[in-house]
Amino acid sequence: MTHQVPLTIIAKIKPDRMDNLKQLLGKMNEDAESNNIIPFVKFSQVHFARFVILEESRDLDNKVIQPSIVFSSEIDAPLEGYFNDLVDVTGEGLDQIYSHCEGYPTPGERTRQSRLAYLHAHQVEIQAFYVNTVGRTVQQIHQEAKLRDQIEDFLDRQQAKQDLSSWDGMSVRQAVREFVKGERSLNWALTPAIPSFGWLVGETIHFISGLLIILIGLLVFLPFSPIYAAILRYKEERDAQQDRVRLSSRERGELAIREDHVVQNQFSAVGLIKPGWFRLTTVRVLLWLVNFTSRHIFNNGNLAGVPALNLDGVDTIHFARWIIIDEGRRVLFMSNYDGSLESYMNDFINKVAWGLNAVFSNGVGYPKTRWLILDGAKDEQAFKAFLHRHQIVTQVWYTAYPQLTAVNLANNAQIRAGLSKTLNQQETEAWLRRL
Amino acid sequence: MATLKLQDIQGIIVRGYSNLDAACFVLLRIRDAAATRQWLSTLSDQIQNSQDRPAETCINIAFTFEGLKALGLDQQTLDTFPTEFKEGMTAPYKSRFLGDQGDNAPNLWDWGGTDSAPVHILLMLYAMDEVRLTTMYEALAGAFATGGIEQIRKLETFTLKDERGASREHFGFRDAIGQPIIEGLSRVGSPDNTIKAGEFILGYPNEYGLFTETPTVSAQHDRHNLLPNGQNGSREHDLGRNGSYLVFRQLSQKVQEFWRFLDGVTQKTDGASDSEARLKLAAKMVGRWPDGTPLVEAPDQDNSDMEDQNEFAYHHSDPYGFKCPFGAHIRRSNPRDSLDPQPGTQRSIAVNKTHRLLRRGRSYGKPVSPSLNPQEMLNTEASGERGLHFICISANISRQFEFVQQAWVNNPKFNGLYSDADPLIGDRGRNEEVSFDRFTVQATPVRQCVNGLPSFVQVRGGAYFFLPGINAIRFLASFS
Known part of the structure; x- marks a missing residue:
């Protein structure tokens, strides 16, 4: 089984090149799939990709943060293969983009090696990565979508010929299986997608060692926890309640044009971390936990959902990542989600406010929290205003399967899985309801 | 539970006026702000509130963002309205998600669209029969010219009823059954269908237990002290109190x-x-x-x-x-x-x-x-x-x-x-x-x-x- 990995490359933009670069990216975004700079559709391992510009900004000490460009992709492993493909397939496209950035090889020096070296040198580690369903590759997604479409067409055709309502479920499923068997191009679907043994062992070892680290960490932290809690509450009360920025003051032209597409959307936001080591350490530890739980617990389509604890999850996020940038001064958050921005924000408020609070309340201007996880996002309009205020334009956005939601993907995978399994009457009925 | 100030809330929020079968919607454009304010001042005494059920006729009124601008409201106050109201219904990116594309595109609309005359004011007139409606409309329309307003369009309505007297829409289905019940009114219903007043009326707690953001006016602008103070100890005066937003779409x-x-x-x-x-x-x-x-x-x-x-x-x-x-x-x-x-x-x-x-629509046109x-x-x-x-x-x-x-x-x-x-x-x-x-x-x-x-x-x-x-x-x- 192939797992999914994030790529993040951040490069400083030369002072006088911003406008040119934006124009170039704008042209690219007119056709993110097949543009002649980086035609993403040629990379069969890419789920999503984007270019985001971080405009010049100032930190809390009023020091200038130089503008930079972030290139990110969510891909099927291995990462090294993607690096190679990028320089081999779109080396000149990379030149066009990164010649606007500091330190890029001059025209005479541009070789496969020097481009590769540049990308490697500007790759940054990310602190947390969420994958909706670990192990589901782009190829599998396309195949399973095709499978579902063809089964639906088959059923439509059968029902046009005859009334199936008197059939029992077993016979309908049998007919579907026969159809799939008879279609050469769908034969693969009769074998289930199974993770490799080696991968499972590796993940288990990673999980257990992570749990040990958490356990040791907790033991070390426990004696200090009252002090931590006291400092936290002191800071929460002291952090001046930011003026409620009115939603009305929001200028969203550039952002609005690029969002609220029917099926999938992107979100990019950047914000300053509250000053001092306390908040930076808190956010680092929490993001480590987000990353760990995303990999081992929330790795199957339901972010933050824990039925046993009565915690609701969110099933509309394909990928999300958190990166601490600018030497610990800011956090960059980027996600790919289904539905409208309004419903995305409502999900945060209604379902996973505690989780959002824990991470984002370490950011400047976040609605006031208590005990890290209470209140915060529950202040609906203040929270939405916070997100709007920190949202930034995604200059280029690519998705490999724009017409499918994460819920669709999971359903398609289950349709495929149900073809090869032995199902009893009840399971058969449940499987047929997926169609 | 908050007590609703019924005498300050326009009647259309609390009632659909089902006893008043005749109705029309008049779309107006402001040509002379000072004259219009004078006209509005006279009209304001006739606006139906929520206290009593009107027996024969009634009027309600609403304004687009462009209308508030045309009326001369100051920029500082205009800025306090929410973004989605300011952007209106026809911004291109909104058309995408509202479904206003192809045949539904705003440049093809009869009114309110990108190629039609700006709409500033909506007058909603209701009466127990067509005769009274016409009389009321004519009396009002006679004052449009001196009021500095121009009529853009008058939208007629047609009340469709089945043999039992229940309201139907043109495809032939009963309509307006699934209305939410506003908490705090005399009408009661199942708790699952009883909604906090703040979801429909500004100035009351909403379903999150919060006050929805409301437009405000600085105290010195409200010289006659007509408006209450804002929520949460704000020094601004609350222009939104007991008001709401109304979405109108003509669906053929x-x-x-x-x-x-x-x-x-x-x-x-x-x-x-x-x-x-x-x-x-x-x-x-x-x-x-x-x-x-x-x-x-x-x-x-x-x-x-x-x-x-x-x-x-x-x-x-x-x-x-x-x-x-x-x-x-x-x-x-x-x-x-x-x-x-x-x-x-x-x-x-x-x-x-x-x-x-909360739906308050009416059918128009003769049934097939x-x-x-x-x-x-x-x-x-x-x-x-x-x-x-x-x-x-x-x-x-x-x-x-x-x-x-x-x-x-x-x-x-x-x-x-x-x-x-x-x-x-x-x-x-x-x-x-x-x-x-x-x-x-x-x-x-x-x-x-x-x-x-x-x-x-x-x-x-x-x-x-x-x-x-x-x-x-x-x-x-x-x-x-």
């Missing part, structure tokens, strides 16, 4: 196309119409039988005991959509307890309550056949236009109207579906290279699908309006 209904399409897809193998299957499929699309009986309670045929039944939920009685399909119009415009988190529980209902709309019988509607030679003046009221346009339109009605992925927009009013999305023109009827042993649904409604006009409280109207009239 293609009644014969609707029944012809259903007739075509339900024909027997020999090509003969199957009136029973036709009616059943129509009911599956709506989620109720024509008389209003909900499918989830009576999946096989209507039942006159249940025709205005509104106390039902979906998850426990119909978790798989076998009775009322997931994509049915009423199941997606008010999913009740059927969505995450935790369908079938109060958690689900609590979220649903943050997306409710007064009997509203599908066969007769098919057989009749129909001419002219008919449809619905859709009106809904919500305190937060983006979380209520726009959300419902985008995340539920026009969302082809609603509740796990793939390419099913609302079968009655949904956008078929033909601009995005794929079509959302499928209607899935969940069934055993396996679903049945109708493909290639055409659009059955066309948007002909629309705008977002601010529906001020009575004192706020007086403030708008006195402002200079």
Whole structure:
């Protein structure tokens, strides 16, 4: 089984090149799939990709943060293969983009090696990565979508010929299986997608060692926890309640044009971390936990959902990542989600406010929290205003399967899985309801 | 529970005026702000509040953002209105999610569109009969010229009723059954359908227990002290108090196309119409039988005991959509307890309550056949236009109207579906290279699908309006 990995490359933009670069990216975004700079559709391992510009900004000490460009992709492993493909397939496209950035090889020096070296040198580690369903590759997604479409067409055709309502479920499923068997191009679907043994062992070892680290960490932290809690509450009360920025003051032209597409959307936001080591350490530890739980617990389509604890999850996020940038001064958050921005924000408020609070309340201007996880996002309009205020334009956005939601993907995978399994009457009925 | 200031709330929020059968909506443009304020000052005493039920006639009034500007409201105050109201209904990126593309594009609208005259004021006139309505309208219209206003359009209405006197819409279905009940009014109902007043009226706690952001005026601008102080100790004066927002969309209904399409897809193998299957499929699309009986309670045929039944939920009685399909119009415009988190529980209902709309629309145009019988509607030679003046009221346009339109009605992925927009009013999305023109009827042993649904409604006009409280109207009239 192939797992999914994030790529993040951040490069400083030369002072006088911003406008040119934006124009170039704008042209690219007119056709993110097949543009002649980086035609993403040629990379069969890419789920999503984007270019985001971080405009010049100032930190809390009023020091200038130089503008930079972030290139990110969510891909099927291995990462090294993607690096190679990028320089081999779109080396000149990379030149066009990164010649606007500091330190890029001059025209005479541009070789496969020097481009590769540049990308490697500007790759940054990310602190947390969420994958909706670990192990589901782009190829599998396309195949399973095709499978579902063809089964639906088959059923439509059968029902046009005859009334199936008197059939029992077993016979309908049998007919579907026969159809799939008879279609050469769908034969693969009769074998289930199974993770490799080696991968499972590796993940288990990673999980257990992570749990040990958490356990040791907790033991070390426990004696200090009252002090931590006291400092936290002191800071929460002291952090001046930011003026409620009115939603009305929001200028969203550039952002609005690029969002609220029917099926999938992107979100990019950047914000300053509250000053001092306390908040930076808190956010680092929490993001480590987000990353760990995303990999081992929330790795199957339901972010933050824990039925046993009565915690609701969110099933509309394909990928999300958190990166601490600018030497610990800011956090960059980027996600790919289904539905409208309004419903995305409502999900945060209604379902996973505690989780959002824990991470984002370490950011400047976040609605006031208590005990890290209470209140915060529950202040609906203040929270939405916070997100709007920190949202930034995604200059280029690519998705490999724009017409499918994460819920669709999971359903398609289950349709495929149900073809090869032995199902009893009840399971058969449940499987047929997926169609 | 907050006590509602009924004498300051416009009557249309609390009542649909079902006793006043005649109504018209007049769209106005301001030509001379000072004259209009004078006119408004006189009119403000005639605006119907929510205290009493009007016996014969009444008037309500609302303003677009452009209208407030044209009236001369200062920039500082204008800035305090929410973004979605300021942007209006026709911003290009809104058209995408409101479904206003192709034939529905705002440049083709009769009013409120990008190529039509700006609409500033909406006057809503109601009367017990056409004679009184005409008299009232003529008296008002006589003052338009001196009031510095120009009439853009007068939208007529037509009250459609069935033999029992219940209100129907042009496709032939009972309408306006599933209204939310505003907490704090004398009318009571099931707790699941009783919504905090703040969802529909500014100045009261909403379903999150918070005050929805409201437009404000600086104290020195409110010289006659007409407005109350803002919430949470704010020094600003509250222009929104007891007001709300009103969304108006003129939806032309293609009644014969609707029944012809259903007739075509339900024909027997020999090509003969199957009136029973036709009616059943129509009911599956709506989620109720024509008389209003909900499918989830009576999946096989209507039942006159249940025709205005509104106390039902979906998850426990119909978790798989076998009775009322997931994509049915009423199941997606008010999913009740059927969505995450935790369908079938109060958690689900609590979220649903943050997306409710108070509907105050009226039909227009002569019915294809007064009997509203599908066969007769098919057989009749129909001419002219008919449809619905859709009106809904919500305190937060983006979380209520726009959300419902985008995340539920026009969302082809609603509740796990793939390419099913609302079968009655949904956008078929033909601009995005794929079509959302499928209607899935969940069934055993396996679903049945109708493909290639055409659009059955066309948007002909629309705008977002601010529906001020009575004192706020007086403030708008006195402002200079």
